[in-house]
Amino acid sequence: MPAWALRTRLSEDAAGDVAIILRMAQGDESALGALYDRWSDGVHALVVRIVRDEAEAEEVVEAVFWQGWQQAGRYTGDRGTPGAWLLAIARSRALDRLRTIRRRRDDLAADDSVFANEPAIGDPLSDLNTNERAGRVVAALDTLPPEQRTVLELAYFEGLSQTEIADRLSQPLGTIKTRARLALRKLRDTLSVLREELTS
């Protein structure tokens, strides 16, 4: 895959988000409202997808934007676009809440995924607006074999370890590792192809 396919090119939306984050970092509380207006639906959708409980999700969404307000001064471009950064916070928060819910139900012992502590990441489709990006990511996911896609979704949206996924799917651990490796690399490559098609 050509290296240039993964360059981050900011869409107009993303450039506007950067301006909002800079205002937030300078203490402009109206900028928090602006960020909320732009991203609350997207953050809410992701959080609901993960915690699967509307009331829990609303608390998480509010916490996500509050964390964004508190950490705006620490945002840098190498954390991806502001949207990717915010969604990474949302995912981390939602997985934390999901684990709390599971512990509450005694369904699952506490676990610690390092992913939640990793810095947010760049989005290969950052130059697309939200709807375009969503369509292409869905299309890319649809190209994956179902068993590979399932592993990706259990890892990403449920925060399960590979051992837990193996238990859930009644598959050997080695099989889960192989599926995860193949799935994510194929997703990355497909997104890049879609990216190239868009620019050509």
Next chain:
Amino acid sequence: MTIPLTHDEAFAMLPELALGLLAPDEAAVLLAFVQTSPACQAELASLRGAAGAMSSAVPAAAMDGAKKSAMRDRLVSRATASAVSDATGTSDAGAERAATSVPGATTAPPLHLEPREVLPEKHQRVVPGQRRNPALQVLPWMAAAASIGIALAQLRTNSELTAQRDAARAALSSATASATQLSGQLASRDSLVAAMTGAQVRVVELASTARLAPGARMFWDRLSNRWTLITHDLQPVPAGRTYQLWLVTARAEKISAGTFNTDAQGRAVVQATYALAEADLAAIAITEEPEGGSPQPTGTILVAGTPAQTR
């Protein structure tokens, strides 16, 4: 875990790291290896990008309109309040912890001040039919007068204390606002200095194509892919128009790096983040465009620079 001894082994495991599938000790070992391998770093970044893009694939699920609006109001109110409390240093750490550990917590309920307790009637002693010395009868009046005097004095003292307290609060609030503003300015300056002084920062001079001499200087931090443009003597554009900054690649792609306007002195600071190989940068240019910017430049190039004009 099997500690990766070879580059290939580490490289193969990167999807598991990007997805958060590894146990913490496994992840720590692999991350340590990644730090030593630029190829692994690039691979991990791209895989994390792909994993992060999955957030976009979630079907839209908008919140209830009233709840959404109420949440927005709460957040903005809390942000306003925190701007004050953070700067006072009275409760910032605690408030922050509370805010993060109790997601969704709203502002504290209003303080209810109960009226002072009134002495029940049974405690108001009345002894009828008792004869009193006239001189002694004055004493209660004198005592009452003295009590009133003391009460008035206390009232005045309380009033003065209240006024002093209010004045102190106002002064604190003013100082807090100033501190918040200064803190924000300082953070902004720190960020700016960092963007211009890094070891990997490259400087591109942009010269004017007009008779007047507006100009600009671009600081390109190749380590963080951060671009910081500082203009001078570039007259502000009128309403409905904007300046737009372009990165021109070797393949003649014009990449928008943002829109901006200058102040009355022709100054502006514009920052953008964009990953670009050094050899791919052909030029940097500023054009005047309709408000909101253009997908591709439509206006005359006002200021431009090339990598040859670097230092």
